[in-house]
């Protein structure tokens with residue numbers, strides 16, 4: 001992570017090679033099978049049991065320490081206020097990073113590992129794409145090519161959702177997005193009912209938006225996070241993963257006549273490639289450079305991947 005720090009002594013992060021990081025697993029047991037990992041990973045993401053052993057078990061152990069510390073603090077607050085009717089808030093983990101970097105796989109693997117801790121916590125996962133404005137609105141506002149940019153999300157709805165979760169409210173609804181229809185699923189919601197841990201994943205979760213100049217108090221999404229993770233890789237690698245995935249989706253998901261991208265399934269490979277390159281260069285790359293990468297220094301933990309999608313380095317914010 002040379003561009004991240006110059007001299008670790010002055011850096012806010014401690015940086016570990018994947019091999020060193022793997023040692024912090026200590027006695028954390030492996031609770032997933034090869035089959036389960038295969039089921040959890042996204043198309044084109046080669047994460048396997050060995051990667052879970054190397055990287056995710058140490059992450060699970062670290063997160064367990066953070067969750068325990070927050071529970072201890074909660075009990076100390078109860079003593080402080082001499083009150084036993086306080087509502088315990090869910091522990092919220094944010095996962096950020098570019099389109100096609102592998103956030104979904106990380107989120108799903110962590111969800112399963114955390115849910116298998118001996119205390120069997122209730123772990124839920126929500127992705128921010130459900131908070132995108134519907135295509136109808138994006139088209140009207142001439143923002144279809146800006147899907148994923150900050151202005152394409154209903155940020156007010158995200159903040160209301162997270163405030164309700166943090167307030168310990170029951171049955172909080174989150175809207176849902178479909179990659180098949182490339183749109184919000186009208187009238188469909190996930191219902192989140194007081195989990196112990198919520199994983200909130202999306203390209204925008206560490207963004208602050210334009211903070212008001214008049215001193216008004218406006219929360220940002222990450223104010224609600226107890227821990228945040230940024231998944232990182234060189235731009236050129238993510239570019240390749242995006243285009244490769246598009247070409248594989250062309251042979252799978254796009255074959256479905258209901259898919260928004262079905263129109264590309266019949267194109268010749270070089271024509272489909274040109275579409276993928278255009279989507280990368282005109283939307284996702286610009287969004288990465290202008291809106292996503294600048295949020296990396298806000299993360300508590302940065303996973304840096306190599307060309308094979310496997311983690312090379314881990315940076316952990318110093319306490």
Ligand SMILES: Nc1ncnc2c1ncn2[C@@H]1O[C@H](COP(=O)(O)OP(=O)(O)O)[C@@H](O)[C@H]1O
Pocket residue numbers: 042043097098099100101102103104105179180249253261
């Ligand atoms: N056009 C599409 N059709 C079907 N699935 C898709 C499409 N685009 C992305 N996906 C899937 O959606 C999920 C989220 O993708 P993305 O937002 O790029 O984040 P990431 O790759 O970091 O998880 C992944 O599992 C990916 O395989």
Ligand SMILES: CC(C)(COP(=O)(O)O)[C@@H](O)C(=O)NCCC(=O)O
Pocket residue numbers: 099127128129130147148201202203204279283284
């Ligand atoms: C839906 C996304 C913005 C990702 O959303 P997220 O869940 O990270 O909020 C992205 O997958 C996307 O569709 N980008 C638009 C350009 C493209 O089709 O690749």
